[in-house]
Amino acid sequence: MPPGSRAVVLRGFGDVDVLHVEDVERPVPGGGEVLVEVAAAGLNRADCLQRRGMYPAPPGAAAQIPGLEFAGTVVEVGPGARELGAGDRVMGIAGGGAMATHIAAHERMVCRVPDEVDLVDAAGLPEVFMTAYDALFWQAGLAMGETLVVHAVASGVGTAAVQLAARAGARAIGTSRSPDKLDRCRALGMAEGIAVDRDGGFADRVRELTGGRGADVVLDVVGGGYLEENVRALAPGGRLVVIGLMGGSSGNLPLGLLLNRRARVFGTVLRTRPLEEKASLTQAFAQHVVPLVADGRLTPVVDAVMPMDDIREAHRRMESNQNVGKIILRW
DSSP states (O other): OOTTOEEEEEOSSSSGGGEEEEEOOOOOOOTTEEEEEEEEEEEOHHHHHHHTTSSOOOTTSOSSSOOSEEEEEEEEEOTTOOSOOTTOEEEEEOSSOOSBSEEEEEGGGEEEOOTTSOHHHHTTSHHHHHHHHIIIIIISOOOTTOEEEESSTTSHHHHHHHHHHHHTTOEEEEEESOHHHHHHHGGGTOOEEEEOOTTOOOHHHHHHHTTTSOEEEEEESSOGGGHHHHHHHEEEEEEEEEOOOTTOSOOOOOHHHHHHHTOEEEEOOSTTSOHHHHHHHHHHHHHHTHHHHHTTSSOOOEEEEEEGGGHHHHHHHHHTTOOSSEEEEEO
8 A cells, every 4th residue: 555545435324423534545547637736625525415415426436435525736647648747736526536635536536726726725616616607697598687595605605606796796585594704705895785584585685685686596405495485486487406405305395486486496416417418517617717717806705724634523613513614624
């Protein structure tokens, strides 16, 4: 086993005590792949769900090593890889295995990190900005002048979505159960904030803020618990994009209202998509989003940077909903 190859390893499923940092076998890059020495990896809700046995890694991904996004330096190039070379600073998404000192990734699944961006900060970019970019523009067709509602706006995806919407000329309304988090998101371009109470009501306030019309797009990470209110909040021709199920996997869908509003409801996920689709999204991200990061118009919102050895504490922090933006683990 080559020295220095380490990773976060799941030894079973359950509470944070199943997480261990251990020596692992160093991956070998295959055809079209590069080997990346990882500087840091972003923590995502999916990692917490995987730890609990509720979100298994897709076929072909590392089953015991979590991690969906990373940033680091190319140290080896596999056969057939031509676009990157040793020494290139890169970031990317993965089906798993990102929380390791080394990861083998297809070169079309990574993109260069701008010189202006630190590698640790870059680790907080790929998953949330690609998810938000895909959901808002590729899936929902958010356009200039439209109104977007972003639930859990202080999350990593939420802070990315607000920034992307504002730069595209759309108006973003964010929701959160914490008024303090709403205040912090206004600086990112959020136009209005809604503090959601335990009853979960927000549709009336959305309609009030939009002159009775409603939102053109709702980006939802909550799921079932918000389904009926989401449809009530939509404008005619509105689109509800579900990207998470933190509030449950089922809910009441008011079909009459859905028909009357001529609205659409659909879900999307990145992790289980084919390589070709994820590669296309990565390249679009590199072309349309990364330049805005390089010149400062978009920024990774980093809540905390922690040593990888503190992985258990990082999971606790995320599950307690303390964070605003990304929690990043560094080697």
